[in-house]
């Protein structure tokens with residue numbers, strides 16, 4: 001018989017009842033080091049007192065009023081995002097896919113309002129992940145996600161990631177914008193070349209296109225800067241965010257320049273509870289932590305320590321690990337073809353470490369941003385034992 005909870009996930013047989021910092025405990029008392037952060041989402045760890053207090057206090061006052069009224073918590077949060085980003089204006093929603101939907105609608109609206117309703121197509125990239133709504137599975141373009149759901153939503157053209165010639169060749173009279181993750185997350189923790197990002201900016205300016213960045217996974221400090229595109233020294237026209245911005249509370253956002261945002265007039269787009277007082281209390285609390293003096297420098301420092309540790313791990317286990325890639329605290333261990341990322345994820349869990357599989361046979365490591373040296377050292381030890389578990393027996397024999 002079908003379980004009451006729909007069977008659309010491959011869940012590990014672990015149920016957590018409590019978390020503190022980077023650690024979580026199962027209902028049967030086992031402790032795990034959480035280097036997955038619920039898919040790069042528990043950005044400031046579990047049970048962070050500042051976040052817990054903000055949510056509890058706001059819940060007791062008023063959780064939801066709808067966007068029929070002013071929401072002071074949302075006004076504050078938007079103003080803070082504007083002060084700390086390229087954006088002039090912010091729209092709140094509830095998830096990454098929704099933020100991307102809003103972002104693509106904003107791009108199309110901009111072109112239509114500027115006399116180009118025929119420009120509605122987005123150039124997207126192979127290996128992308130933009131979410132699971134009907135339009136976003138088309139933007140993602142992965143045949144596996146599209147199958148069985150009818151004709152893909154029109155308007156998304158895919159080119160190889162990092163291939164500027166292919167991008168230029170794909171730009172046509174119907175192109176509205178370019179949509180890219182600065183680091184492909186689900187697709188395999190694949191960072192875009194910073195030069196490639198700059199060239200995309202140039203091409204957008206040349207052809208009157210909008211640069212739309214999906215920073216759902218890379219944003220809110222995960223890269224060591226507040227937004228990953230800051231490493232490239234460029235500014236998008238519009239950007240989506242979600243995952244880490246609510247610290248585990250569902251919250252998404254579309255951040256935009258004025259020339260884009262001004263066209264989203266009343267009636268063009270909206271949500272019932274996007275940016276409600278409770279979600280924005282969470283968003284403000286996360287921002288308090290991430291924007292605190294020295295916090296992002298600390299993320300960058302600990303990320304480099306983790307990176308060097310993973311590089312050393314790769315060196316010690318060449319029969320299991322092909323290489324390490326990523327940015328900041330969004331890192332990927334690319335495994336040899338003989339070892340699957342699913343097996344690696346299970347082996348790591350058996351050693352007490354939570355990780356997340358990503359595409360291209362990559363094991364993703366995305367700890368909460370609040371980790372310190374001790375957590376990095378503990379994770380590296382667990383990963384070392386994990387890799388020993390995964391070492392093919394032939395290699396063991398050869399090594400003797």
Ligand SMILES: *Cc1c(COP(=O)(O)O)cnc(C)c1O
Nearest residue numbers: 095096097129130131185216217
């Ligand atoms: C997770 C993710 C999404 C989808 O976010 P949901 O909250 O699951 O809808 C979109 N884009 C990127 C880059 C993501 O990592």
